[in-house]
Amino acid sequence: MNRRRFLSASAAQAVALTFATRSLFAISQTPPQPILIDSHVHVFKHDPAFPFAPGAHPPPEDASVETLLSLMQANGVARTVIIQVIHYKWDNSYLAAVLKRHPKQFHGVCRVNPEDPASPDHLTRLTQEQGFHGVRISPSAGPDGDWIRAPLTSTLWRRCAQLKVPMTILAPVTRMPDLVPLIEQNSDLTVVIDHMADSPLDEPLQLDLLLALARYPRVFVKISHMWSLSKQPYPYPDAQAQIKRLHQAFTAKRLMWGTDWPVSLKELTYAQAVALYRDHLDFLSPEDHTQILYKTVQQVWPFGIN
Numbered sequence: 001m002n003r004r005r006f007l008s009a010s011a012a013q014a015v016a017l018t019f020a021t022r023s024l025f026a027i028s029q030t031p032p033q034p035i036l037i038d039s040h041v042h043v044f045k046h047d048p049a050f051p052f053a054p055g056a057h058p059p060p061e062d063a064s065v066e067t068l069l070s071l072m073q074a075n076g077v078a079r080t081v082i083i084q085v086i087h088y089k090w091d092n093s094y095l096a097a098v099l100k101r102h103p104k105q106f107h108g109v110c111r112v113n114p115e116d117p118a119s120p121d122h123l124t125r126l127t128q129e130q131g132f133h134g135v136r137i138s139p140s141a142g143p144d145g146d147w148i149r150a151p152l153t154s155t156l157w158r159r160c161a162q163l164k165v166p167m168t169i170l171a172p173v174t175r176m177p178d179l180v181p182l183i184e185q186n187s188d189l190t191v192v193i194d195h196m197a198d199s200p201l202d203e204p205l206q207l208d209l210l211l212a213l214a215r216y217p218r219v220f221v222k223i224s225h226m227w228s229l230s231k232q233p234y235p236y237p238d239a240q241a242q243i244k245r246l247h248q249a250f251t252a253k254r255l256m257w258g259t260d261w262p263v264s265l266k267e268l269t270y271a272q273a274v275a276l277y278r279d280h281l282d283f284l285s286p287e288d289h290t291q292i293l294y295k296t297v298q299q300v301w302p303f304g305i306n
Helices: 003-029 065-075 093-101 119-128 143-149 151-163 173-185 194-198 204-215 237-250 270-278 286-300
Strands: 037-041 079-083 106-111 135-137 167-169 191-193 219-222
Touching: 037 286, 065 079, 065 270, 079 093, 093 106, 106 119, 119 151, 135 151, 143 151, 143 173, 151 173, 173 191, 173 194, 173 204, 191 194, 191 204, 194 204, 194 219, 194 237, 204 219, 204 237, 219 237, 270 286
Parallel strands: 037 079, 079 106, 106 135, 135 167, 167 191, 191 219
Antiparallel strands: none
16 A cells, blocks of 8 residues: 555544544533423313313313323423313322323322312322322412311321322412411421412512421422513523522422423423523522422432432
8 A cells, every 4th residue: 555545544544533532522521411300280181081170161272191291202301290280170080090001200199179078088099099199289369268277178188198198289378377287287298389389579578478488397399480470581580589589498409390381381382491490590509400300309209210
């Protein structure tokens, strides 16, 4: 072989090896994608086998589990907690069927009628026979939500504590003081407050009602609903300021993110909702960011992910 041609070939190989080495180095330096566990979505489907409750008005578009799984895969979401949607009221059948088909991907939170004396027994059945992991109640701000202070509510909370499943609360921030006696009577019960208690950003003093619950070590908060609370465009800096206050009180170990899909589609896509928590909240340390993205959810709803 011609010596010049041999040298040229050797030089080309050296250059190729250098580029390959640099590429491998760059890949090795790329930070791994964080594990994501979404703490809050809903599913429903127009299906005669799973009728909606009388008087319900669900959107015409389905929010099926098949669509959810596709969105999770496309956005790197490993697991999800599904909250029973109001369209079925107290009938948890559709979500029970979803949990039976996909036990590794999902945990489910059921709904029971808190004004029904049989609701604790319903919760036991849903937990022990149908795989649910928690219950959600939703007292309103007005007199129609005053059942939160009634004796039947205490019974349901005690059963929840006995079953060792979380009690999830959807309620306006003005209802937070009503939770105090129930929390104190059930000190071993994990309590999760949905959507920052929808505390209005333009009334910052109201958040103090939620912050006061930070003294109870088993109270957790979902930092969802940034999009509905904010008066500013994505990524909602005013809502991030509220999350800072919650972070100072509860620490990252008791905060968790959630998309609230498909309700959030009113303002942003599922991908945008995921990116909101994955790529923003820059005031958090990397460790706290990881905590909020999956470790806190994993603590409340164990999926077996390390």
